[in-house]
Amino acid sequence: MTPAPPTTSGPAPARRPGVALVNLGCRVNRVELDLMASELERAGAEVVGEREAAAVVVNTCAVTGEAEAKTRKAVRRVATLPQRPLVVATGCVANLFSDELEALAPGVVVERDKARVAARVIEGLGLVPQAPAPAGDDPAEACASPAHRDAPTPTGRTRPGIKIQDGCDNRCTYCIVWRARGRARSLAADEVLLAVREARARGAREVVLTGINLGSYRDAAAGDLALPGLLDLLLERTDVERIRLSSIEPPDVTPELCAVMAAAGERVAPFLHVCLQSGCDETLRRMARVYRTDLFRHVAATAREAVPGIALGTDLIVGFPGETDAEFEASLAFCREMRFARMHVFRYSRRPGTPAATMPGQVPAPVSAERGRRARELADEMRLAQARSLVGEKDLVVVQSPGRGVSGGLFDAAVDPALPVDSLVRVRVTGVRGDATLETEPL
Ligand code: SF4
Numbered sequence: 182m183t184p185a186p187p188t189t190s191g192p193a194p195a196r197r198p199g200v201a202l203v204n205l206g207c208r209v210n211r212v213e214l215d216l217m218a219s220e221l222e223r224a225g226a227e228v229v230g231e232r233e234a235a236a237v238v239v240n241t242c243a244v245t246g247e248a249e250a251k252t253r254k255a256v257r258r259v260a261t262l263p264q265r266p267l268v269v270a271t272g273c274v275a276n277l278f279s280d281e282l283e284a285l286a287p288g289v290v291v292e293r294d295k296a297r298v299a300a301r302v303i304e305g306l307g308l309v310p311q312a313p314a315p316a317g318d319d320p321a322e323a324c325a326s327p328a329h330r331d332a333p334t335p336t337g338r339t340r341p342g343i344k345i346q347d348g349c350d351n352r353c354t355y356c357i358v359w360r361a362r363g364r365a366r367s368l369a370a371d372e373v374l375l376a377v378r379e380a381r382a383r384g385a386r387e388v389v390l391t392g393i394n395l396g397s398y399r400d401a402a403a404g405d406l407a408l409p410g411l412l413d414l415l416l417e418r419t420d421v422e423r424i425r426l427s428s429i430e431p432p433d434v435t436p437e438l439c440a441v442m443a444a445a446g447e448r449v450a451p452f453l454h455v456c457l458q459s460g461c462d463e464t465l466r467r468m469a470r471v472y473r474t475d476l477f478r479h480v481a482a483t484a485r486e487a488v489p490g491i492a493l494g495t496d497l498i499v500g501f502p503g504e505t506d507a508e509f510e511a512s513l514a515f516c517r518e519m520r521f522a523r524m525h526v527f528r529y530s531r532r533p534g535t536p537a538a539t540m541p542g543q544v545p546a547p548v549s550a551e552r553g554r555r556a557r558e559l560a561d562e563m564r565l566a567q568a569r570s571l572v573g574e575k576d577l578v579v580v581q582s583p584g585r586g587v588s589g590g591l592f593d594a595a596v597d598p599a600l601p602v603d604s605l606v607r608v609r610v611t612g613v614r615g616d617a618t619l620e621t622e623p624l
Contacts, residue, residue, distance in 0.1 A: 198236070198306045199229030201266070203259065205252050206242025208427055209391050210272060212342035213295050214240050220299035223311040231259055234266045236302045240295075241272035241282070243357050245530040249274055253285060260286030267305040271298045273361035277534070339581050339603045341385050342427070343376045344368070345411070346392025351430075353458075354469045354536040355501065355529065362393055370403045370411055377419045386605040387423040387450070387579050387587075395426060396433020409437040416445050422605055423577065423589075425450040428496070431457070431472045434480040439487035447577055451589045453484055454494035454523070460515025461508040464501055467540065474515055481519055490574070492567060492590030494523035499556050500549025501529045503542035509552050516559060522567035522590055524560035528553045561617075568592055568617040571610045575624060580604050594619040 200221050202214045217238060218228050231237060237259040241252040252274045260268045268289045270282050279291040290305075292298045303310050346367045349359040368376075373390075380388050390412075392398065400406040406414070408426075415424060426449075434455055442449045455477070459465050462473045484491050497516060499509065516524060528549045531538045544552075571590070578586035584598035586606070595618055600606055608621035 197225055197227040199234045200226045200302060201229055201231040201234035201237045203239045203255050206244060206248060208342055209344055209393055210240045212344045212391050217299045221302060224303045224308040236267040236306055238298055239270045241270055241274035243273035243277055243361050246532055247530050256285050256289060260289050269298055269301055271295050276361045340387045340389055340579055341380045342389040342391045345373050345390050346395055346398045349394040351471060352469060357532050357535050365394055365397045367398045367400055370400045370406050370414060374418055377415055377421055381421055384603055387425055388421055389425045389427055391427040396429045409441045412441045416448055423448055423450055428454040428456055431455050431477045431480050434484055436483055439483050443487040451488050451491045452591050457495040458498050460512035464504055464508050467503055492522035495521050496525045497556055498527050498529050499552035500544040502537055502540035504544055513559060521563050526553055526556040526560055564617045568613045568619060574610050576608055576610055578606050578608050588619055592619050594621050596621055597623055
């Protein structure tokens with residue numbers, strides 16, 4: 182006879198209030214939402230899908246007109262969900278156009294100060310804020326138990342980002358982010374140390390240092406510590422297994438930074454995403470970028486000399502106002518020369534409120550679409566070539582889901598499905614698939 186299922190006594194546990202998090206835009210926005218998620222979960226909320234949410238946070242993006250349109254659509258969508266959740270909008274569009282955002286739908290709350298977003302949701306849901314638990318002084322001890330090691334990060338992300346910098350003092354003519362986020366400012370080195378130790382204690386194997394203009398990192402109180410010094414400090418005072426830098430401006434890839442990366446060996450990922458935007462000096466001048474191709478060429482050579490095999494990524498804008506056919510060809514030729522392992526191609530889109538939006542020589546959409554297609558074709562070609570150059574090489578892969586991971590050079594890697602998620606595994610690259618995914622075998 183089949184035994185009767187065990188009966189439970191007492192009332193069912195009360196459900197935790199659900200909060201949905203909607204992210205638009207860059208990795209920095211994602212990292213900020215992760216922090217909000219931690220604060221909300223400590224207060225007793227649960228991260229859920231939009232349809233189950235009592236509250237929704239929308240972290241908005243204004244980087245292009247298209248991103249802003251997506252933001253408005255997302256806010257309208259969540260504000261009209263049948264359960265009518267509390268909607269808190271924050272981020273770049275909230276900073277620039279708060280009135281318009283509030284007028285999109287009744288009940289939309291705009292919170293420009295991201296540090297206050299979680300508190301507003303907590304208050305709206307009738308919860309009580311909770312302070313974070315202190316991280317242990319000895320990160321090795323905190324991570325000693327396998328249970329700790331295998332624990333996912335609070336939002337299930339295995340490579341947490343740590344925002345060490347915000348804002349930007351440059352004024353690129355296509356960009357509105359510097360206006361939305363304000364002047365450059367940095368997290369104190371002590372707080373960065375704490376954040377990295379906390380991430381380690383939660384089981385992270387790799388942390389990604391992020392910022393709007395990462396290379397402008399400075400801590401005046403710590404002897405005017407800049408990014409290379411900070412990296413050195415983190416390597417010396419934490420046991421983090423791998424640090425990765427997110428995108429960086431070309432002038433900030435200094436010989437000092439390359440030297441720290443070289444000395445760190447595997448503990449700093451052999452990858453730099455150096456924002457080029459155009460490979461043509463004339464276009465760079467109109468963009469008001471603070472470097473020219475000569476400097477970029479020098480930076481790439483310095484990085485490659487210091488860290489042999491380093492993968493370089495970049496962002497490229499095509500169809501910037503005034504970009505002639507000859508400028509575009511020069512830009513593409515420069516990208517080819519740089520042998521980027523990863524190139525994000527953006528078609529220029531007019532961003533009202535920026536100098537570039539009113540520049541003469543706006544490029545017709547079909548022309549920029551064709552340039553985008555050719556640039557993406559080159560991006561795929563360069564990526565495949567770099568991936569193929571790795572065959573036979575050793576690599577370190579962070580396993581992010583069963584059978585899938587991320588290599589040091591930020592390639593997708595196929596790994597043995599039996600390897601535990603969140604582990605950092607040493608592999609040899611045995612082949613490359615058509616989409617540049619690395620095939621690997623454990624070492
Ligand atoms: S460096 Fe230029 S593109 Fe990047 S955030 Fe600053 S102003 Fe914008």
